[in-house]
Amino acid sequence: MKPVAAHVDGKFVLAGIAGLSALAILSLLATIIWMSLRTGVPGQPSAYTFNNYTALLTDPYSLRVLKTTLFFAAVTIGISVPLGFIFAWLVERTDLPHKALAMSLLGIGILFPTFLKAMGWVFLLHPRIGVINVLLMRLLGLSAAPLNIATVAGIGFVEGLTLAPLAYVMISAALRGMNPALVEASSIHGVSRWRTLVRVELPLIWPALVSAMIWMFTVALAAFDVPGVIGMANNIFTFSTALYFMINPNEGLPRYGLSGAYGAIMVVFSLLLMLPYFAALRQSHRYQIISGKSYRASLIELGRWRAAGWALITAYFFIAFVLPLVAIFWVSLLPFVQMPSSAALAGASFERYGAAFFDSTLVSAGWNTLLLMIAVPTIVVAASTAISWVVTRSRMHGRIVLDAVAFLPHPVPHLLFALAIAYFALLISDIVPLYGSIYVLMAVYAICWISFGTRVLNNSMIQVHRELEEAAEVGGVPTLRIVRKVIMPLIRPGLVYAWIWTSLSAYRELTMAVFLASPRSQVLSTYIWGQWHGGGLGDAAAIAIVMMAVMSPLVAFFWIFARRQQQVVSPV
Amino acid sequence: MVLRAAIAAAFVWLASASLLHAAEGLQQLVAGAAKEGEIVFVAGSETFGGRKGFADLAAAFNKKFGLNAKINFAPGPEMNSMAARVITEVKTGRASTDFYLGSQSHFALLHQEKVLENVDWSATFPWITKEMEVLPGESVLVYISLNGILYNAALIAKDKAPKSYADLVDPRFSPTWAGKMAIPPYVQWLADLSLLWGQEKVRDFARKLVPLSGGRLRYSEEERIISGEFPITANMGGAVEHMWMWEKKGAPLVAVTGSSPPITSYFQLGALKKAPHPNLAKLFVAFMASKEAQGLSEKYQGRTTHLVEGTRLAKYLAANHIKLQAPAEAMAAYVKSEGGEGLKFKEELAKMMKQ
């Protein structure tokens, strides 16, 4: 009866991994609530109290933060979703030439850290030191800067611009999944292209647009990068940066309790957002009707507008990616930040770069980043495989709940998980000296990205016919072996895709890291952030360029590999 | 009387014992340090000249004590965040930095939370005087910073520039920087100012200052004045050293001490309890108050203490006939500002700054 025992054990192991992951997610959320009910430093005795909530709700500052955050999120959505839609439509529905190149130009932006681009934007559009502003003022003889990045709308614009490729990916998946006959049926019966777009195409991808908007909203709610880099010095605070200053105050001790209250409110907020999200999802399922034979949708001929389409994509690539990069590069060459001029150019040198390569902290930050880029995706893929198996394959009780729990880190801003794990690690730091180590980052990254991993793998596993597994089961193969030998080879593209995407996320992540990184666990992003925040703008710029240059080949390799494994799949 | 004599005798005995211990104490520290091998120091990225400064400091340090220790300098959060973190860490487990750098406010907090290691600095290290122990038995003065207004001379002409803090809110001058001026995200400088001006005048000053501001700059962010992101900041710790430092690179930065006597920050180092490398920590703290270290500190960040002979600051103070408070006095003044009334005033100021 040995095979039977092994069989049971295998299921037990998978369920165990899945259960542990779910437990980690839930306990971190519980930690947030718990810390919101306490005061003082973690580990110190404290009575339970609602003071944090009263303090929060009665402070006009929190109201201002709320307003700022909402406005910021609205601008982010307003920029990213329409841009994403236009790009998706151009690529999926028209005869735009060189689509592979267009997709790469749009996609490459996602791969590089947002906060680096935000740094560049300060040097481009700041009312006083933004090169573009200064040029415009000189050219047009203006007395005041025409464009101001140091406003809520400005940081929303930058965030929206960097998120547009993500919106593009989500929307193009919906456009691609839509039966092209639905559009053809309209034009063939005499309805014009424009009316077809407005009355047929848009309503049909509306669920995808809604979920893209909600996703952008949750990202904006939690985004630390742009508000941190541009907003902080200009006295603009969103949820995430306000939270940052509660943990890292300019004067006095950190207020964990208050930050917990902020966090708890954000959790509730983001969970409420899931209601319309799921409504949209349900609607899109209803819209999935029988598909005919697969043929390529006939593409709209752009004619003279081809050039316009390409102009838009190129302009986007330059504005969102190349220009900020050039700005950072320029700053990195100077002894101090100056407008481009021949005098400034005379003082330019690569001095900072020479120093950067011999900086042992930078080198160890690089190694730490690499470690996370390998370990985190491996953990995520392993845990997600277990969870997805239990959810889609087994008939275990509570698998629906497990799926919901695995989904939780998706809507709940990741920085809250970082906050919770910091608090938790502090609590247990006498017993387990995890606090401040790279493993804390590893743990929280893995926990947060399980939601992504399970979305991808659920999708993959559903497509593997159950009978393939049952055939092996009937043959007496134990569960773990079935998973390894039958399921995993069949969903390999999904596994590889999830791994690569998670790895790239680990490379670019700042928000969670900034709450957790300690001297022992610096990663590249926090190291640069530390330089920037500490006033070393030039050094931050130089290291940013080094970070991008060193990682570029790896990122390019990943990009090509991921593209080959699977068409770019929406990470949501 | 008998009792008093007994106590006096005990003191004498203790003092002589510790004197005897001094040389031996230093030797023991060096011996212990040799086994530790490395030291970790976390502070703002430009501290003591940053990476380059630390390379030279490490060499001088090892030479002075005949060691071969590795100095791990990790750029980290600025002083206040770091103080908060150090307190949390020492209380809950292990410090992530061996020693700490900060000024009055931070050390008052560290002292109050009892996270500083007790060391008889002046007895153990011959080059440290009693006066340099800002918190006796806990911290050592390593440099002094004069607070002041800092502005970009390329953007604000000398004749339009403020001569004092009061000028900042004077409607005759303020239009030049209205809406573009940065202010610090701290209130301590205002509390310090209130010891000179009185609370009412500072309250009025702050009320006028905040609406004129366009952003917040911390005390390490002077590069953003040079870049022109903000043409002026109402106050910056170490304004004078910043000016000296950037003069060398040709940056148009001008510091104006806004009050007389100037608001002064006394930067101290202290070894931490639960430090991973306690011996090296003590040696390095003491080392930073030595002539060798002061020379390097001057070279890399223009920061020194007037209590060490021949430093630039000592010369500057003498040349400008500026007299400073004794460090311990300043510390006491700070602690006073932390008392009931002072604390309430600071909270009031903090609320005004959040606008």
Place this chain on the structure above:
Amino acid sequence: MIEIRGLGKTFTTSDGAVRAVDGVDLVVNDKEFFVLLGLSGSGKTTLLRCAAGLERPEAGEIVFGGRIMSSAARGIFVPPEDRAVGMVFQSYAVWPHMTVFDNVGFPLANGKKRMARARLRERVMNALELVQLSGYADRPVPFLSGGQQQRVALARALAVEPQVLLMDEPLSNLDARLREEVRDEIRMLATKLGITVLYVTHDQVEAMALADRIAVMSAGKILEVGAPEALYHFPHSRAVAEFLGAMNAFAGVVADSRSVRTALGIVQCAVPEGIGKEVIVAIRPEDLVVSREVNGAVNAFAAEVESRLFLGDVTVYHLAAGGAKVRFKTTADPGFAPGGKIYLKLPPAKLRVFPK
């Protein structure tokens, strides 16, 4: 009504260029029900989509009732919305975010010629009446069955009163019984409304049931055009013959001007090829004559019953005769048992001879 001349359409795929439509000439008469029949990949759907204007051909011309819709040489291409055609898709392509009524009315309300609301309502209800869905006007379409959805699609195509109705495998997503029902309905409607229909299918039974004429396509070319009966009984090629139904095919060599030597033996038949040429002699399974006794001398061969398959309306026998496998189909089951010795006869009039 529809004239297609020298039509060509090439797709570029990852494996290189594919000539989906390769020099097709075709004339569809007014009010004719014309079926394009072929396997998947034969180019029939591409041809239909070219007619619809959903694909732009790179060679040839398409003319509807004298109006040039597309001419590669003259650079004319009328977009689909201006061709005044109706189309029914394999996937129904009814809009899931609209009701039945809105689906049918949407082109009328948003097309080139907008109509008054009352007239629109009348047109929509008429169309729904035609497909027997008048009671469902206000239902959202996702709640309808597949057959009903396809009727909505048909009503939508008819409501625009097209001069040409294009249908792209409209029945293939329906289950077998429903398929026949809707098929007969379509045929009836087409006759009743008197419209020209161009219909694509891969199912030869469907094609024969519906078509006035059939064009059999393969590899982008039209093999043969003709009425269903002619194509079934007198195909010009083995490919067309086998496409329209099962065939017994015997490879052989022409022995003289009236006979072919095959594995069965000498078969008497009309021989188009010269002596010594390799040919295929073919006969449909239902055209064989089978008996227990020898029945005449011409083309009669002894055979053995290998198996019997009872299919309800017909019975199929697998026979072995002189080293050849023979399939025999009959509606009147003679009740032979496997292993039984019988005689089969190939009536010369039913025999087709194709070049090998």
